[in-house]
Amino acid sequence: MSSCVIHGNMVYLAGITARDLSGGVAAQTKEVLETIEARLAEAGTDMRRILTAQVWLSDMANVAAMNAVWNDWVDPEFPPSRACVSGALFCPEALVEIVVTAVIGE
Amino acid sequence: MERYGLVHGPGRPTICLGLAHRDWLTVCSTAPDRSAGIAGQTRQILSILDKHLAEAGSDRSKLLTAQIWLKNMSDYDAVNTVWNAWVDADNAPTRSCVSANMSKPESLIEIRITAAREED
Numbered sequence: 732m733s734s735c736v737i738h739g740n741m742v743y744l745a746g747i748t749a750r751d752l753s754g755g756v757a758a759q760t761k762e763v764l765e766t767i768e769a770r771l772a773e774a775g776t777d778m779r780r781i782l783t784a785q786v787w788l789s790d791m792a793n794v795a796a797m798n799a800v801w802n803d804w805v806d807p808e809f810p811p812s813r814a815c816v817s818g819a820l821f822c823p824e825a826l827v828e829i830v831v832t833a834v835i836g837e
Numbered sequence: 838m839e840r841y842g843l844v845h846g847p848g849r850p851t852i853c854l855g856l857a858h859r860d861w862l863t864v865c866s867t868a869p870d871r872s873a874g875i876a877g878q879t880r881q882i883l884s885i886l887d888k889h890l891a892e893a894g895s896d897r898s899k900l901l902t903a904q905i906w907l908k909n910m911s912d913y914d915a916v917n918t919v920w921n922a923w924v925d926a927d928n929a930p931t932r933s934c935v936s937a938n939m940s941k942p943e944s945l946i947e948i949r950i951t952a953a954r955e956e957d
Contacts, residue, residue, distance in 0.1 A: 783865075791938045810840070814906075816906050816938060
């Protein structure tokens with residue numbers, strides 16, 4: 732699979748989990764968002780141009796801790812539309828996975 | 838890019854419910870009144886969808902896709918009854934429905950739609 736696919740002005744990122752799964756949900760969310768930012772930069776865009784975010788949590792008990800990191804990261808003037816649900820992730824140590832779509836340019 | 842239904846504040850995620858870009862838009866929401874049963878929560882969400890679709894210059898006949906998350910798959914028939922009464926049968930979107938837990942334990946359903954609109 733690809734970590735990023737670009738079609739026209741649309742950017743589709745793969746679901747991203749933290750590489751370091753030893754941390755708690757805050758640390759994992761921070762790493763995931765940093766990776767998203769880096770991938771978007773490579774694609775020539777940024778988090779203010781995200782259309783949708785899909786947050787998967789392994790346990791909804793972690794939603795407040797995830798939201799705290801999310802709110803620190805997002806630009807409050809340009810937030811994406813986001814869904815957050817819980818389900819089993821690819822391995823038990825992964826606490827959060829985020830999928831985003833974004834646009835490049837106008 | 839236009840955003841609708843900005844959510845922000847203590848204990849809440851900074852997000853928007855709806856976002857339109859060119860000829861495309863999306864809206865995603867749970868029900869604000871979580872004391873309602875599944876039919877009531879579904880109706881609340883569909884009315885939020887109608888509101889933001891209209892704000893973005895679209896309507897329910899222009900839906901492309903719908904993703905429904907249900908806390909309890911036993912609510913499937915009840916959701917479909919409300920859904921079928923709402924959707925434009927001649928222009929129904931593709932749809933997927935799976936079960937998941939939402940952010941609030943009292944949320945029984947969450948829906949995301951994408952839709953087309955006339956470009957500004």
